[in-house]
Amino acid sequence: KQEVTQIPAALSVPEGENLVLNCSFTDSAIYNLQWFRQDPGKGLTSLLLIQSSQREQTSGRLNASLDKSSGRSTLYIAASQPGDSATYLCAVISGGYQKVTFGTGTKLQVIP
């Protein structure tokens, strides 16, 4: 059974700092890994999708990497801003449409 862990559960940083969020998974036989952000009371917003054949994806100040052999993905946020404050979730797609496993998230607070 795939298990997805996100550490730390919460993180508080000053504005402008570069930061890394971690996602670990136990079964390396995955199709994709997707990063989301969730604002309080809102749905999940897709940030980046990394396919199993890719090593990384970039969108603006965000960069996500994938190392299947070690069962890890990292989300790098450059020059953090207060608007980045949210909960960040990773989801591992390791089978058919029903085999999406979510991590429990990292709650990020960026302090002005």
Added chain:
Amino acid sequence: DAGITQSPRHKVTETGTPVTLRCHQTENHRYMYWYRQDPGHGLRLIHYSYGVKDTDKGEVSDGYSVSRSKTEDFLLTLESATSSQTSVYFCAISESNGPGELFFGEGSRLTVL
């Protein structure tokens, strides 16, 4: 943003009453999903659909049923709501099976008294 609308967004009901949540998409995506999100449990799959009238169970399907009579609509029904079904319900869609990118609706907050 993906065109996904959930209704109602908020609902308070009493134990034993039926409840139907609706997910409407304008993307013509084939796959649709219902998740619930609870503190300490994260997101868990309730039911999913891989086409009109084609649905199957997820990991927490007891007490829930679904229907999909049109590509754009996916209904989640609680036949007789219980307090344990108090949760935030999210609809998601994807274009393809497995490797497809998931897009989520804004959620429906259900409180069962």
